[in-house]
Amino acid sequence: MSTSLTAKFDTRREAEMTVERLVQQFKIERTDVFITAEGDENTVGIEEAGSDTEAGGPSPQDRDDAQLAGRVVVSVDIEDDSLADEVRSAFAEFDAAEVEEG
Template identity: 35%
Template structure:
């Protein structure tokens, strides 16, 4: 973006649940517009993260690990935001468990 008052932040997450938590914090707590937040797989493969979570996790009745989850890589969340909201967004990403942060 050419507007110097707008920055982009990117973070990667091990699970879709963690990525969703970051999005929830950004929109509900810090007032970012959902249209300014983007989610995608880090690589070219379809993925739900790198770790089992939620429906990917073993059942309490069955200890066998599931093998049908698309655990092909991390999930990237990025957001375009004003400079004033940048530090709050960094905090939201960290609280949600971002593994890598890029503040471009």
């Protein structure tokens, strides 16, 4: 039976790290993973992280233009229910909030 698991992340970095964990470690197809904004506006989350923060070498300029307009939502469609615990574990590892199954 197939199911979808969805979680919200405070930063784009956490969302991206989760996707990489799902794809590389658990062999979930990228076409089964969806990343969207929580609302209608483009967003990198509600906190700056990674490349959305001040510059460090080798970047030449600081950034102060991060689009902080809501959380980043990651949804995963899984066909094998045995993967559900692994997906939840990856969500938890990268501080997911509001994990839902549907």
